[in-house]
Amino acid sequence: MHTLLDRGDRHERHTAIIAHELARHNIDIAALSETRISGSSQFEEVSAGYTFFCHVQPAGEMRHGGVGFAIRTKLLTSVRESPCAISPRLMKFQLNLEGGYIATLFSCYAPTLAAMQEDKEQFYDQLSRATNAVPFKHQLFILGDFNARVGKDFRVWNKILGHHGIGNENANGSLLLEFCMVHNLVVTNTVFQQADKYKGSWMHPHSGHWHLIDFVFTRQRDLRNIRLTHAMRATTSWSDHRLVRTSVFLTTKAVKRTHKALRMKRLNVAKLQDEATCLALQEQLDQALSGDDTGEWPQFKSAVYDSEATVIGFSKSHHRDWFDDQDVEARQLLDTMRAMHLAWINDKSNSSKKAAYTRARGAAQKRLRQVKNEWWANKAQELQHAADRRDTKTFYHGLRAVYGPRDSGSVPVRCALSRWFIPHHRSTRHIISLGRTLHSVLNQTSSFDPSVLNLIPNWAVNLDLIHPPTVSEVYRAVNQMASGKVPGTDGLPAEVFKAGGPNLITKLA
Numbered sequence: 001m002h003t004l005l006d007r008g009d010r011h012e013r014h015t016a017i018i019a020h021e022l023a024r025h026n027i028d029i030a031a032l033s034e035t036r037i038s039g040s041s042q043f044e045e046v047s048a049g050y051t052f053f054c055h056v057q058p059a060g061e062m063r064h065g066g067v068g069f070a071i072r073t074k075l076l077t078s079v080r081e082s083p084c085a086i087s088p089r090l091m092k093f094q095l096n097l098e099g100g101y102i103a104t105l106f107s108c109y110a111p112t113l114a115a116m117q118e119d120k121e122q123f124y125d126q127l128s129r130a131t132n133a134v135p136f137k138h139q140l141f142i143l144g145d146f147n148a149r150v151g152k153d154f155r156v157w158n159k160i161l162g163h164h165g166i167g168n169e170n171a172n173g174s175l176l177l178e179f180c181m182v183h184n185l186v187v188t189n190t191v192f193q194q195a196d197k198y199k200g201s202w203m204h205p206h207s208g209h210w211h212l213i214d215f216v217f218t219r220q221r222d223l224r225n226i227r228l229t230h231a232m233r234a235t236t237s238w239s240d241h242r243l244v245r246t247s248v249f250l251t252t253k254a255v256k257r258t259h260k261a262l263r264m265k266r267l268n269v270a271k272l273q274d275e276a277t278c279l280a281l282q283e284q285l286d287q288a289l290s291g292d293d294t295g296e297w298p299q300f301k302s303a304v305y306d307s308e309a310t311v312i313g314f315s316k317s318h319h320r321d322w323f324d325d326q327d328v329e330a331r332q333l334l335d336t337m338r339a340m341h342l343a344w345i346n347d348k349s350n351s352s353k354k355a356a357y358t359r360a361r362g363a364a365q366k367r368l369r370q371v372k373n374e375w376w377a378n379k380a381q382e383l384q385h386a387a388d389r390r391d392t393k394t395f396y397h398g399l400r401a402v403y404g405p406r407d408s409g410s411v412p413v414r415c416a417l418s419r420w421f422i423p424h425h426r427s428t429r430h431i432i433s434l435g436r437t438l439h440s441v442l443n444q445t446s447s448f449d450p451s452v453l454n455l456i457p458n459w460a461v462n463l464d465l466i467h468p469p470t471v472s473e474v475y476r477a478v479n480q481m482a483s484g485k486v487p488g489t490d491g492l493p494a495e496v497f498k499a500g501g502p503n504l505i506t507k508l509a
Contacts, residue, residue, distance in 0.1 A: 015043070015045055015050075015052050015070070016045050016047070016048065017334065018030075018032075018070060019045035019047075019048030019049070019050040019052075019070065020047075020048050020331070020334070021243070022048070022050060022070060023048045023049060023050070025232060025243070025245065027072075027243075027245065028071070028072045028075055029069060029070070029071050029072070029075070029095075029105065030069065030070040030071075030243075031067070031068075031069060031105070031106075031107035031108075031143035031144050032052075032054065032067060032068040032069065032070060032107060033066075033067055033107070033108070033109040033144050033145040033214075033241075034065060034066060034109055034145065035054050035055065035066035035067060035068050036064075036065070036066045037054055037056065037066060041053065041054055041055070041056040041085075042054075042082070044073060047327055049072060049073050049074065050070050050071065050072055050073060051070070051071050051072075051073045051076060052068060052069070052070050052071075053068055053069045053070075053071065053082065053083040053091070053093070054066065054067070054068030054069075054085075055067050055068060055085035055087075055088055055091055056085075064088065065088040065089045065109050066088055066109070067085070067088070067089060067090060067091045067107045067108065067109050067144065068083075068091060068107060069083050069091065069093060069105070069107055071083075071093075075095075075252060077254040077255065078095055078096045078097075078252035078253060078254055078255060079093060079094070079095060079096070079255070080093075080094040080095070080096050080102065080255055081093065081094060086126060086130055087123075087126055088109075089108060089109045089110065089111075089123055089126075090106060090107070090108055090109075090123070090126055090127060090130060091106065091107045092104065092105070092106050092107075092130060093105055094138075095250075095252060096252060096253050096254070096255045097139070097250055097251060097252060097253055098251040098252070098253045101137070101138070101139065102135075102137075102138045102139070103138065103139040103140075103141065103250060104134045104138045104139070104140050104141070105141045105142075105143065106127070106130065106131075106140075106141070106142045106143065106144070107143055107144050108127065108142060108143065108144030108145070108146065109144055109145050110123055110124075110144070110145065110146040110147050110148065110172070110176075111123055111147065111172075112147045112172075113147060113148075113170065113171065113172050120172070120175060124175060124179050127142075127179065128179065128182070128183070131183050132183075139218070139219070139222050139225070139250070140185075140217075140218060140219050140222070141216065141217070141218050141246075141248070142185070142215075142216070142217040142218075143215070143216050143217075143244075143246075144214070144215070145213060145214050145241065146172070146176055146213060146214070146215055147172055147213055148170065148172035148173040148175065148176040148213060148215075149167050149168060149169060149170045149172070149173045149211055149212065149213060150165060150169055150173040150176060150177055150187055150190070150212070150215075151165055151167055151168050151169030151173060152164075152165030152166060152167070152190065153165075153169065154190070157177050157180075157181070159184075159186065159220055160177060160180045160181055160185065160186055160187060161177075161186075161187055161190045162186070162187065162188075162190035162191035162192070163190070163191075163193075164190050164191065164192060164193050164194065164199070165187070165189075165190035165199075165212070166196055166199045166200065166210075166211075166212055167211055167212060176215075180217060183219075184219060184220050184221075185217040185218065185219060185220065186217065186218060186219070186220045186223050187215055187216075187217060188215075188216045188217065188218060188223070188226050188229040188246060189212055189215055189216060189229050189230075189244070190212075191223065191226070191229070192228055192229060192230065194230055196210070197210075197231075197233060198230040198231050198233070199212050199230070199231060200212055200231060200242070201213060201214040201231045201241055201242045201244050202214065202240060202241050202242070203240070205240075214231075214241060214242075214244045215244075216229050216244060216246045225248055225249050225250065226246060226247070226248055227247035227248065227249060228245075228246070228247045229244065229245070229246045229247075230244070230245060231243070231244050231245075232244070232245050233342075233345055264305070264487070264489070264490070264491025265309075265314045265491070266314060266315050266487070266491070266493075267305075267308050267309065267312055267313075267314060267315065267487075267491070267492075267493060267496065268312045268313050268314055268315040269312065269315075269493050269495040269496070270315070271311075271312040271313075272312065272495050272496075272498075272499045277311065277312060278499045278501075280311050281307065281308065281311045281312065281499060281500065281501075282499075282500065282501035282503070282504075284307040284310060284311050285303075285304065285307050285500050285501060285503060285504050286501070286503050288303040288304070288306065288307045289303055289304075289503060289504065289507050300507060301490050301492065304492060304496065304500070304504070305490070305491055305492060308492075308496055329367075329371065330368060330371070333363070333364040333367055333368065334364060336360050336364070337357070337360045337361050337364045340353070340356050340357035340359075340360040340361075341357050341360075341361075343356075343357070344356070344357045379398065379402060382398060383395055383398050383399065386398065393484065468509070469509060470509065471505060471506055471509045473509075474505055474508050474509045475505050478494070478497045478498060478505065478508075479498065481494035481497070481498070482494065483495055483498070
């Protein structure tokens, strides 16, 4: 693909199109090349069910290359470690398999043919070191855009090339084949007999010829696990590359992790604004709390939580973005574009079908831009309206929904010389300076006279505090609790006690 970046300052919507395309073809793991993004290195497309892991470059710097993975979210339980970027052109992650085995995958983006020889040697040196670090018992898969043509001379490159390659070998292809020879890898794209139209992954912009430059490699001993590797002709994500799909026979297994206490689901307290719902909740609580076994806090908490879950249920998280809000229309536009594209590639000599596909693609791009602009205009108007009426809760909730949480940064500390000092977590020198600053500020000689403690009067002990609170005191304390706050570990928000009725207050007292 050209890039994951959108024309605006947010790249998530290209990932939405890619995620829906991967879901349509039932692909579990995809290696991404030439992503060129900044910002968060991990983000999720909730509607399509994929999580993206990308190499992130600082904002303001040139974003050459960039690699990543798109992983089906339900498979994350089998990922041993979060995918890590070795360089802007190389990323790695490990997948846990049945039988105690591990699959190691690399996403690669090699320098182009016109790149300097030093850059090419540096890339293959990094890839060789990363490959050597993979234990031999692991299953190894190397995927990506290598900008190389390996040709079809299987007699010279025995066991590396299959009998069904295409094109001619070039200089980058020689480097790639030498790398495969050193590490006993096989080019799975050339193993399976199929038409040439299912082999080429990139069309030269001038000659119009299709070339194989996107590859999937594995160890020669693991070739038996590969079912098929071929280019997907009908995939369109406004990319100049076709999706190369590999079917592999692997059985994943969830990784055993350190047990953590399960977080209680958040109750849908918005339903408590309805009087009928409150009355139904009070009746349910009266039945649940009628027994004598609810006198202790664990039993009381469980009875209240279960009653709330039965009556009002749980709140559902909604991913708020312009693409997801217009998901139905966007899918229709993309499906129309795919149908036109498939009709054209099946009849390349038909100029009317090509023109129809071009019009459909242009109409989809234009409409998606309009939808995006309308969504942002409505969101800006909503935030402005909240700011005008000084509704800060709605205002900041809308900002977080659009942009996500923001890091407030480090708090500056004033040193002894009255200069502001900001500690940096990556600098040992700054940490040492901070320690000296705190030592000079905190470790001071005390001039306190302890005799003044005798002058403090002694107040009489308030014996009323030893008695348990009355029902009226509990009722007043419950009403003074702020609504709209995140509940504690018990999962019971303040709205539950306010709408629970007198019997619930009596039980609390």
